[in-house]
Amino acid sequence: MSILLFKRKMYESKFIKKIVKVIGDKLRRTPLSVDPNIIGMNYRAENINLWLQHGSTDPDILVIYGISGIGKTTIAKFVYNSNYTRFEGSSFIENIKEISRQPNGLVQIQSQLLSEILIGRKVKIHSVSKGITAIEDALWSRRVLIVLDDVDHMDQLEAVLGLEYRFCPGSKIIITTKRAKLLKAHQVTMVHAIETLDPKESLELLSWHAFGQDHPLEDYIEYSEKLVDHCGGLPLALKVLGSSLLGEMIDVWKSALNKLEDIPNGEIISKLRVSYDSLQDDDDRKLFLHIACFLIGKDKDYIVKILDGCDLYTIVGIQNLIDRCLVTIDKFDKVQMHDLIRGMGREIVRLESKDPWKGSRVWRHMDSFKILVENNVRNMCYM
Incomplete structure (x- = not known):
């Protein structure tokens, strides 16, 4: 009897230690700081919360998509805070695009992920490929919640998820992005496009x-x-x-x-301009500025006909602008743009020169009239 009692106590001791460890791990994980004045967040996050709480047997990936400043990170933090204790491990990695541009940025992202998932345990990583292996080893047996904020390139996803995305069944991955192309990433199971506030x-x-x-x-x-x-x-x-x-x-x-x-607000413009600055080449930037100044609301085919005549590659260019949330195509096949994105484009042109006639584009009637009058006066002086 004493041997059986001893074994029972040993079993109970191990069980208690396991409970203490699980509770301790949850207590060591802390919620993220979120703006207290969140408007309309409960109903905007409802579908994401249902997705997070759904007991699927496969790892799921959700993409939160929208233009700069629309609240992608805020809603990701909100749903993370509401659900992270449901998982055995969790990690929220913010500003991935910015971090990945730093020396060894992808390795830094991998290290942060492992540290958070393993509750502070340090794992040395010397290369991206070794980091992918370390992540797979750490996560294959854990149900985890991972948020990857502001992703703009596939190599950032692959550094964390690997090519095969080997995660424990029931794990959930949320990606926030301004890049429409990432909506087609392998194994994406749900897309949540954020709408502007009413x-x-x-x-x-x-x-x-x-x-x-x-x-x-x-x-x-x-x-x-x-x-x-x-x-x-x-x-x-x-x-x-x-x-x-x-x-x-x-x-x-x-x-x-x-x-x-x-004159648009400078702080807003600088944050909206990130998408413009990330365009691949001057051809796409010229296309964006032409649309912002003159062609919003025009039929897509009309814009293609006009700007192809200006030696621009308009069809692929419009697709690149859509990819970065700079323009949209409405149900009538017309090219549209948020008013503040339009203002950002026109401000870029305005800053080219203090004198409207020295800038690359003129869209205001009064400026056009002034230029024509001054040109006529100048020509008369030379007659």
């Missing part, structure tokens, strides 16, 4: 940042609604502009709105 949600988000409450002050309603219209439902713009006007008088709001009609 006017009511936009006004609430702006109000939290400009007034510290969910609605504007009575005297500021008119200007708040105009600012909401300018932002076009883009959370980034609503946060930046709302915060910049916090505590300001009405005359400052009015002046700021007048300025935005001619």
